[in-house]
Amino acid sequence: LTTTATAVALTLSAGAAFAACDPGETVIKFSHVTSATSPKGLAADLLAARVNDEMDGKVCMEVYPNTTLYDDDKVLEAMLNGDVQMAAPSLSKFEKYTKKLRIFDLPFMFKNMDAIDAFQNSETGQAMKQSMMRRGLLGLEFWHNGLKQFSADKPLVLPEDAKGLKFRVQPSDVLVAQMEALDASPQPMAFSEVYGALQTGVVDGQENTWSNIYTQKFFEVQDGITETNHGVIDYMVVTSVEWWEGLDPEIRDQLATILHEVTVQRNTESTNVNEQAKQAIIDAGTTVRELTPEQRQAWVDAMKPVWAQFEGDVGADAIAAAQEIND
């Protein structure tokens, strides 16, 4: 695989980071929904660049960003059918396969990204990667994006401001319950549809990370963004158990090593990527509202009761472990 071949393939494939795969190479299709410049897009492209360089002749990785291949509703099924080999859906998107990951959707569960990183690397977190094996999926790594912010077509300062508004949420029972706790109307919807829904007023607001709000241009069709940091969007890099176990052991080990190195490298950068996106949103003239400690506490008081509804799914022990890391 030469640089020229890559350049030609890039031009032909209209944005997908294609490598020209040679006959005999094991092809890995990596499908995702965010922009190539998002934390996930950057990590996927670095992974592909390293695999295509270091495993040339053996393995070839093609990255399909921006929902060019599958949206998150379809990608896990496609993986079980062997149509795609890797993906990194947000932790909110695994509900059909495990309820353990619901802990990441519970509002105000983690105080910052360091706490999330520590929890994912704890015994409880690491065990989650194997929690879907029975269903044919294996978690390989956790990838970071960042903390979520709220926005709407009117200012959001106190939880009452969200009352009666329609908010796009990821398809997740926890996030539906979170919005109901605010007396808002949750609208589960695929990521690729959010901009249009905000623009046309099908929904009034949304929650996402700075980098997703920036790269999807949500900020352009909202009144402003409120810095709530009320939850997290992170990912699990997943593969099919059957496909992974069918790989030659040496190839599997080399892939796992590269993936782990890319994970460590990009996870340390995700906060910077989000900070830059936040700054770009401010520079574009969009209002970013910071909350006073009292205002923030009002959001906590309104949303935290949701924990009790899902304690049975995620386990009181996992919640306790997360809270211990916060302290």
Ligand code: LMR
């Ligand atoms: C969303 O649907 O809002 C996110 O899961 C998108 C993503 O992958 O970051």
